[in-house]
Amino acid sequence: MDRRQEILEAATKSFSLFGFKATTMEQIAKIANVGKGTIYTFFDNKEVLFQEIVLRVITEMKQEATKVIKKEASFQENAYAALMKMLEFRDTHQLFAKIIAEEQEWRTPAVIQVKAQIEQAIVSFIKQKIDKYINAGEVRQVNSELVAYLLLKGYLAFVNDWNLTHEKPLTEKEITDFFQDTIFHSLIL
């Protein structure tokens, strides 16, 4: 396998496991079985490497979400399926969990920036999808960016904050059903 790919995989593993701050370039090099200097022939610096990885994960997520959207299904059905997909994605990819945790705990500039980037990407992705349905006349003419933002932030709040004040965490289905019942419900014509 090519060295660039090896490095990317090693770095993904380490960032997911230990976070950005606690991952050293030496460690990545060791896992990837390359010299530290080799990493720098492919990536300008640690930050750029991190960004590339995050970008890949985002792309993968978009693809997964897009895959479940069926032409023949209604907006509500598709929204439900896509949302479910993204929720389950979050569970599997520890990287996102790590990023969120690290942003709160250490305030590493690179991490803060990347988290903003991720949010930006997700919001604009959701916005795009909603806009499509607005143009198709299936959804009311709302401010799609605000809707997307509310969906993301609401979701994050339910997943990250809810259990700080409540005994039982919400299941993915409860969250999705609730969004279905309120926000999505208000959008259809």
Add this chain to the structure above:
Amino acid sequence: MDRRQEILEAATKSFSLFGFKATTMEQIAKIANVGKGTIYTFFDNKEVLFQEIVLRVITEMKQEATKVIKKEASFQENAYAALMKMLEFRDTHQLFAKIIAEEQEWRTPAVIQVKAQIEQAIVSFIKQKIDKYINAGEVRQVNSELVAYLLLKGYLAFVNDWNLTHEKPLTEKEITDFFQDTIFHSLIL
């Protein structure tokens, strides 16, 4: 004026201006024109004093919000008015802004706890109001606690986080109109 009241006002002033951590008991005593020991004859400790003040502000806010709710108006109208009132309240009371900022920056246990308390109080207040309208048959049978939670967290996200990634902050009216158009819109029968 009685000493207890003087202390409360001095402490409110200082907490609002400098936050919990940066306010010293000596400073409160000086502003209130009492000896430091006197504070402890009225309040067990700094934390209790802080809690009492926060509780007072919450109570005041509830009263203000309740005041604008009119028996003869519709759910949507009342929701809109109450929300507007709470938004404007937030602007005027720097204390809340300080608490949120301090929670993020310093993680003072007392502040984290108080912020959770405030959120709890606001959510249960909103929930109560929604439940009333559900019982009156004006609102669909939704999970009112989730709605209340989403309203609060969504609102906080729009106010605190939106301008981190966007040039122009959202006006109170934009936020309220948006909630009106989506969440509240989905609730009415």
Add this chain to the structure above:
DNA sequence: GAAATGACTAGAAAACCATTACGGTCATCT
């Protein structure tokens, strides 16, 4: 003598500093 006070104390936080660790470079090696 009941209430108020501020000097005092213990423990927590900040400032300081010595040491380590790490990101990034580059002379050397394969």
Add this chain to the structure above:
DNA sequence: AGATGACCGTAATGGTTTTCTAGTCATTTC
């Protein structure tokens, strides 16, 4: 020519000292 790891300067860490402050209590005040 491409890979490498010893090396460098800087940033993070952690141990130590100093400062600060919440809370107490002996003394004062009215």
